[in-house]
Amino acid sequence: MIEDTPVAIATFRDAMARLGAAVHIVTSHGNAGTTGFTATAVCSVTDTPPTLLVCLNRNASAYAAVVENGVLCVNTLASSQQSLSQAFGGKTPMAERFAGGEWTSLQTGSPVLHGAIANFDCRIVEARQVGTHDVLICEAVAILSEADSPGLLYVDRAYHALSLPERL
């Protein structure tokens, strides 16, 4: 039998902070404007069809535009792009956030970051509400994966880079 002892939010956040995760800037462009935010809650769902998911707080400043645009691009950061992660994760005005990087676009028009280790240009096929967040199910319509640099990781509330000697 499962007792109904609620888990403290701080306990959950502290335990989750221990998990290493890639860092992404998720961008979107369309009728509702151009926006972008830093995210670690991104994961692969299936390759048939190529689909990933992004968890987004419905209170986030980017939320309305992303959902109305119906498209987004997941730009997975290289270890040299820590300052961009901080800009897109804070209160920096949107224009200033984008000024820190070089951008192109693929199919959806969402900003595609130059120098990222991967770019997943996606249309949102479903938005599923879970508590305070939406789980956005995103089908990739175009992908770039050219940069051969190490990825940026966020673990224990700090940035890290993986270098080859770390391979086990």
Added chain:
Amino acid sequence: MIEDTPVAIATFRDAMARLGAAVHIVTSHGNAGTTGFTATAVCSVTDTPPTLLVCLNRNASAYAAVVENGVLCVNTLASSQQSLSQAFGGKTPMAERFAGGEWTSLQTGSPVLHGAIANFDCRIVEARQVGTHDVLICEAVAILSEADSPGLLYVDRAYHALSLPERL
């Protein structure tokens, strides 16, 4: 306008392989038996209530038991637990998989791995079909996070450990 050019599965898999991710053994125990599998497609959804998600292929050997049990435990591996990751990710018989670790339980009865960097004991509140996979929405009912060792990471199809000098 978004053209309907399908993204090749290999392109998607290769790009996804670049993303660093924590490695987990997801276990489940209940009327449908005891099972476990290795997963990297796990992410935090919301802390209100404390909720994470796990993506699971409906063709996986563990799928039926996990969904029928309605509970699971996400055990986030330490860098020393690479061999367990391999055992739970391959074709090793279930009894042999569990023989490689020390296990306890918390509230749901699902096996809780000793020495993991975090254990999230959960009940599954929703299973959402996306392509070949289910996205399992899981509410944490008990959490352990005691081990202070570095986590195991899987990047570029290889295992890695993070050590402190990597901090940027």
